Amino acid sequence: MKFEVALPYSMATTTFTYFFFSFTVLFSFFSFLLFLFRMKACCNCHTCRTYLTFSWTSHFNNLCDWYTHLLRNSPTGTIHVHALANTITANPDNVHHILKTRFHNYPKGKPFSAILGDLLGQGIFNVDGHAWMFQRKMASLELGSVAIRSYALDIVTREIQSRLLPILAANDAVLDLQDILRRFSFDNICNFSFGLDPGCLHPSLPVSPLAQAFDQASRLSAERAMMASPLIWKVKRLLNVGSEKKLKEAIRVVNDLAEGLIKQRREMGYSTRKDLLSRFMSSISDNDAYLRDIVVSFLLAGRDTVAAALTGFFWLLSRNGRVQSRIREELDRFMGPDEEIASFHQLREMHYLNAAVYESMRLYPPVQFDSKFAAEDDVLPDGTFIRKGTRVTYHPYAMGRMERIWGPDCLEFRPERWLQDGVFLPECPFKYPVFQAGPRVCLGKELALVEMKSVVAALVRRFDIRVVGSNSEPRFVPGLTATVRGGMPVRVSERRR
Numbered sequence: 179m180k181f182e183v184a185l186p187y188s189m190a191t192t193t194f195t196y197f198f199f200s201f202t203v204l205f206s207f208f209s210f211l212l213f214l215f216r217m218k219a220c221c222n223c224h225t226c227r228t229y230l231t232f233s234w235t236s237h238f239n240n241l242c243d244w245y246t247h248l249l250r251n252s253p254t255g256t257i258h259v260h261a262l263a264n265t266i267t268a269n270p271d272n273v274h275h276i277l278k279t280r281f282h283n284y285p286k287g288k289p290f291s292a293i294l295g296d297l298l299g300q301g302i303f304n305v306d307g308h309a310w311m312f313q314r315k316m317a318s319l320e321l322g323s324v325a326i327r328s329y330a331l332d333i334v335t336r337e338i339q340s341r342l343l344p345i346l347a348a349n350d351a352v353l354d355l356q357d358i359l360r361r362f363s364f365d366n367i368c369n370f371s372f373g374l375d376p377g378c379l380h381p382s383l384p385v386s387p388l389a390q391a392f393d394q395a396s397r398l399s400a401e402r403a404m405m406a407s408p409l410i411w412k413v414k415r416l417l418n419v420g421s422e423k424k425l426k427e428a429i430r431v432v433n434d435l436a437e438g439l440i441k442q443r444r445e446m447g448y449s450t451r452k453d454l455l456s457r458f459m460s461s462i463s464d465n466d467a468y469l470r471d472i473v474v475s476f477l478l479a480g481r482d483t484v485a486a487a488l489t490g491f492f493w494l495l496s497r498n499g500r501v502q503s504r505i506r507e508e509l510d511r512f513m514g515p516d517e518e519i520a521s522f523h524q525l526r527e528m529h530y531l532n533a534a535v536y537e538s539m540r541l542y543p544p545v546q547f548d549s550k551f552a553a554e555d556d557v558l559p560d561g562t563f564i565r566k567g568t569r570v571t572y573h574p575y576a577m578g579r580m581e582r583i584w585g586p587d588c589l590e591f592r593p594e595r596w597l598q599d600g601v602f603l604p605e606c607p608f609k610y611p612v613f614q615a616g617p618r619v620c621l622g623k624e625l626a627l628v629e630m631k632s633v634v635a636a637l638v639r640r641f642d643i644r645v646v647g648s649n650s651e652p653r654f655v656p657g658l659t660a661t662v663r664g665g666m667p668v669r670v671s672e673r674r675r
Contacts, residue, residue, distance in 0.1 A: 221260035230261055239653045242546045246576040254560040255580065264549070264569040268576040270583065271559040274608040276550060276570060278616035284570060287551025293402045294658075296415075296429055297395050300468060301475030313472060314621070320457050321621050327628075329452045333369045334629045335519050337362060338636050341379040343518065346637070346670050348381070352646055354665035355492055357383075359633075360485040364389050366629065367480035371473050372439050373453035391431035396478065398425040400657045436470040476622075482659040483544040484626050488633055489666055490542025491535065493652060494591045495638070496645040496668070501593060502638060505531055509639045520635040525628060528635070533596035535630055536604075540584070541591060542652075543612045544659050546575035574611050575660075583609055642671045 225248065228234050234244040245266060248257045255269035267273065276284045285306035298304040302313040320326055342362050346353075361378035364386070368374045376386045398421050402411045414422040439455065448456035455473050462469055495502050508531055512524045520528070549571040556564040564570055581588050584595070596602055607615035613623045620626075637643065646667050653663040 223260060225257065225259055226261040229259055239651060242573070242575045242654065243651070245547075245573060246579050249573065249576045250580060254562065255582070256558065256560055256562050262569065263567075264571055265558075265562060265564060266547070266571045266573055266576075267558070267560075267562070268573050268580055268583075269558075269560050270577070270606065270609045272562070273572045273577075273611055273615070275559050276572060277608065277611065277614065277618065280556060281617050283553045283556055284550035285553060287553075287569075289408065289551055289569070290549060292408070294399050296425065297399045297432075298475050298478070299471030301471040303475045303479065304471075316458065316461055317476075317621050320454065321625065325452070326454075326457070327625065330366075330370055330625050331522060331628060331632070333366055334632050337366055337369075337379065338519060338632060341365070342633070343636060343640065345379060345381060345383075346641060347672065349670060352667050352669055355643065355645075355668040355670075356485070356489045356662055356666040359488045360481070361386075361389070362633070363485040363488075363629075364392075364481045366484075367477055369453070370480065371454045371476050372436075373443075373451055373455065374439060387431055388435050391428040392477065392481075395425060395428040395432060396482065396658050397656065398422075398428065404656060432474060433470065436474060437466060440466050440469055478658065479620075479622060480626070482657075482661075484629055486544035486660045487535075487539055487542070487626070488630055489662060490544070490652075490660065491538040491630070491634065492637075492643055492668070493645055493662075493666060494538050494541065495534075496643060498591050501534055501591060504593075505534055505634070505638050509635055513635075513639070518636055518640070520632060522628065525631045525635065528631070529597060529600060529602040530593060531631055531634065532602045532627075533593035535627065535634065536596050536602075536610075537591060537593045539612045540578040540610060541589075542660060543574040543578065545612075546654075546660055547571050547573045548611075548614065572611060577609070577611070640673055642673050644669050 228244075234241070238244040238247065245257070246268075249255055249266065249268040256265065256267040256272060258265050267276075286304065287306070291304050291306075294304050300309055302310060302317060305313070342358070345358065358379070361383065364378050365376060368376050368388075376388055377384065378386045378389055401421065402408070405411055411422060414420050415426075418426065440459075443451070443455060443459060448459045451457075454476060455469065458469060458472055462472075495505075508528050509520070512527055513520055525531070549569050552564045552566055552568055552570055555566050558564060577583055579588055587595075596605070604610075607613065607619065613620035646669050652666075655661050655663045
């Protein structure tokens with residue numbers, strides 16, 4: 179009798195397994211055929227073949243370096259990757275056209291929103307139109323206030339003094355500076371956004387489930403954009419398999435924490451608290467999902483971009499002793515001998531430090547490229563025709579390496595290019611779109627710059643930091659922001675003065 183009951187169950191299980199395995203094999207075969215179709219039938223030009231066969235990896239460490247090579251050799255500074263329906267440009271006139279002149283014709287677009295929708299939802303970086311305008315106005319009001327800037331600087335100062343400096347001073351072994359900076363910026367942005375201290379930079383360097391989940395969600399979301407067709411990740415999401423299953427699990431961790439914090443803040447009251455979540459709840463009190471999307475977007479912007487920019491800065495500084503010496507001379511000129519942290523007023527007077535930070539992001543922008551989707555047919559200033567619905571990408575990483583934009587010394591780390599008679603002078607934002615430009619220019623720009631300069635001032639004045647290992651250019655992992663593959667191992671020693 180037991181056998182008779184077990185048999186149908188076993189047969190059902192076997193049948194399900196058979197069909198699931200068959201579907202998986204067919205799906206893989208379909209994906210391979212789609213890959214071949216895009217490579218041969220859709221476009222057989224050299225650029226598309228090189229991209230789809232990954233043959234660019236035999237000459238370049240990073241996709242962004244290959245794109246830079248192609249853009250340098252293009253007479254207009256614009257290229258097409260037909261297999262991706264993507265027009266990529268490093269032409270400042272085109273950037274001005276896309277980000278300002280014809281701003282409304284180049285929204286983020288539905289394809290981009292779909293790629294990041296599971297992670298960012300309806301947050302400010304993933305929407306257009308009225309939803310974007312509403313969040314933009316709210317964010318501008320909050321981030322532009324003296325009170326919120328003072329609050330942010332207090333958080334940064336406390337984290338530098340109580341955690342960053344002690345942990346570097348206590349380590350005489352090689353450590354991963356990229357990991358330290360990511361932990362530092364994650365603590366800061368969680369405090370600033372949620373009023374939550376995850377303690378990532380405690381001396382034991384604990385593993386934060388939130389930070390881990392957020393990293394994985396960002397990476398897997400970005401990998402969607404690199405697939406031969408969006409149909410591949412959409413089918414995987416439907417079946418809840420592979421990378422899409424991992425992405426769903428990572429986002430669940432982020433959502434659970436955000437929802438728990440919103441619920442807790444609602445119970446405790448938020449009118450007297452200073453963090454972003456509390457301030458937004460004063461304006462949006464009845465939509466928890468919307469609050470979650472807004473705050474997660476700020477978490478992405480404030481954590482990954484600052485850490486990526488600082489990682490690039492210290493990589494460059496380790497190889498340019500002359501720049502380091504000039505920064506130290508300026509720090510000693512404006513700070514007292516026993517001061518560890520520069521004040522806001524002191525940072526504002528340090529023109530060379532500001533120039534060095536801008537120069538480092540010219541060569542290693544935290545966001546290497548940004549894409550829009552054309553709402554209607556258009557023609558760029560360089561004569562490039564843009565068909566409705568196609569992707570248009572401007573490339574800050576490549577632009578920082580273009581001789582036609584920055585001159586024959588474009589590959590040199592030279593902060594002096596930003597100074598005139600010792601005074602910092604900013605460049606045209608369409609020539610240097612590191613913080614975007616036009617109506618979508620980064621609202622957190624000043625907060626990010628103050629945080630970066632505070633860290634640089636504190637670390638450069640007290641420590642000698644040297645990158646160890648390979649002298650080759652950094653290799654980046656796929657992601658929404660620039661993350662160095664394998665981290666950035668450094669040796670830190672107290673500076674002798």
